[in-house]
Amino acid sequence: QVQLVESGGGLVQVGGSLRLSCAASGRAFSSYRIGWFRQAPGKDREFVARISWSGGNTYYADSVKGRFTISRDYAKNLVYLQMNSLKPEDTAVYYCAAGAGALTTIPDRYDYWGQGTQVTVSS
Numbered sequence: 207q208v209q210l211v212e213s214g215g216g217l218v219q220v221g222g223s224l225r226l227s228c229a230a231s232g233r234a235f236s237s238y239r240i241g242w243f244r245q246a247p248g249k250d251r252e253f254v255a256r257i258s259w260s261g262g263n264t265y266y267a268d269s270v271k272g273r274f275t276i277s278r279d280y281a282k283n284l285v286y287l288q289m290n291s292l293k294p295e296d297t298a299v300y301y302c303a304a305g306a307g308a309l310t311t312i313p314d315r316y317d318y319w320g321q322g323t324q325v326t327v328s329s
Contacts, residue, residue, distance in 0.1 A: 212322060241313075246297060305318070
């Protein structure tokens with residue numbers, strides 16, 4: 207079992223930055239791939255970014271490429287999502303998720319989810 211807790215969300219103005227954290231507990235966290243997803247009101251959950259268990263392979267949605275950076279700190283069992291140049295369309299609840307196996311952007315292939323953290327970008 208892996209437990210995930212997101213933090214770092216909040217209200218920010220257009221063009222601002224936030225860093226989200228995903229704290230993990232449970233066995234073998236370092237062997238899981240981690241993804242960040244988001245869900246805006248009335249919309250489906252969508253993929254944002256993911257990182258491999260080794261940290262050497264990252265992938266981003268086109269909508270955030272060049273603005274967001276995913277990274278992981280193995281010593282602290284943390285995964286970060288640095289978000290820069292935020293836009294109103296980035297407003298959503300952000301979730302981190304953990305899964306084993308092949309790298310993927312599909313939410314259903316992640317086994318463990320956090321409770322989410324709200325990000326609101328005001329214009």
